[in-house]
Amino acid sequence: MAVKPEKVKAVEELRDKFSRSKAAILTDYRGLNVADITELRKKLREQGVEFKVVKNTLTRIAIKDFDYNLDEFLEGPTAVAFSYADPVAPAKVIVDFAKTHKELEIKAGLVEGKVGDKDMVESLAKMPPREELLAKAVGSIQAPLYGIVSVLQGPLRNLVYTLQAIQDKKAS
Structure with a gap:
């Protein structure tokens, strides 16, 4: 069975994003409409954060060589907010956005190679800016x-x- 070049490229792109990011926040975006997701993307982009919908299987393959395990959080629809500079920025924006949009569920956070749950992301959001x-x-x-x-x-x-x-x- 041949692997499609698009999937290989997607895995490489995800591997690169995870390796370069200071923080990655995994979310479940079910229930958000296109306007809500666009608004969230805009707020994240203003902070230099990239928001990407990912396929769980490809994400598992992309991070298999890293020292952390996100398997338990890669269930259902997943979108990841990648921050390459400030590890606090995505947490602040997502936690704030989730207060007014209950549909957005924070699954987990990855900061400097350390995996944490929703509580860790929320405590990270309370930190003062860099x-x-x-x-x-x-x-x-x-x-x-x-x-x-x-x-x-x-x-x-x-x-x-x-x-x-x-x-x-x-x-x-």
């Missing part, structure tokens, strides 16, 4: 440096005040 985390990290690194600079400036400042007082005394 920029905010980086700002907090930089702030916590800067704080001790400002303290050191302040401590080092203290004696210098006192010397300047002392010299100024001596100058004022001599002038009067």
Whole structure:
């Protein structure tokens, strides 16, 4: 039995997407109409996230060489949101979208090679954005440096005040 070239290409494309992605959120989109899916795709695209309907069998083949197993989540219609930069972005958009569209069901999440269930995706969505985390990290690194600079400036400042007082005394 010959394998169709389209299927081989689809498997290679999926393998590439899973290998490059920082996060992949698996969803069941049953019950969503075309307008809803288009709206979700638009919101995801704004965050740099790709939303793709996948065939479960081809997905199983595509990820068989990876260190994780998604077999239990590859049942029924499946669409995957792939994020290649920010692992939090797809979770935020999908969890927010699922609040108003109960038909969208979160199956699982894959972040940096670790598989998690719906609860993990929801907790990931509550994390602050990447920029905010980086700002907090930089702030916590800067704080001790400002303290050191302040401590080092203290004696210098006192010397300047002392010299100024001596100058004022001599002038009067």
